[in-house]
Amino acid sequence: MSERVYGFNGVSPSLGKKGRKRYAMVVDLRRCTGCNACTASCKVGYDVPLGDWRIWVMEAETGEYPNTKRQVLPRLYNQCDQP
Numbered sequence: 001m002s003e004r005v006y007g008f009n010g011v012s013p014s015l016g017k018k019g020r021k022r023y024a025m026v027v028d029l030r031r032c033t034g035c036n037a038c039t040a041s042c043k044v045g046y047d048v049p050l051g052d053w054r055i056w057v058m059e060a061e062t063g064e065y066p067n068t069k070r071q072v073l074p075r076l077y078n079q080c081d082q083p
Helices: 037-045
Strands: 057-062 067-076
Touching: 037 057
Parallel strands: none
Antiparallel strands: 057 067
């Protein structure tokens, strides 16, 4: 990981600082289509090096033919100070 994301010893620089706001992200998984737009925008927006990914989308198919269902699960990094 890059030094601008993590501090020393792999600890986020904002942890432990009083008065520092921390945010959470809520993702409605029912709306995810697996298009990977989130992956591309994170990679471009944060200059993620080639070969590294901070967001990826896991895909799985459940059931048996003809009753199959495709499921997608975005895996978010969530460690940036400015996500």
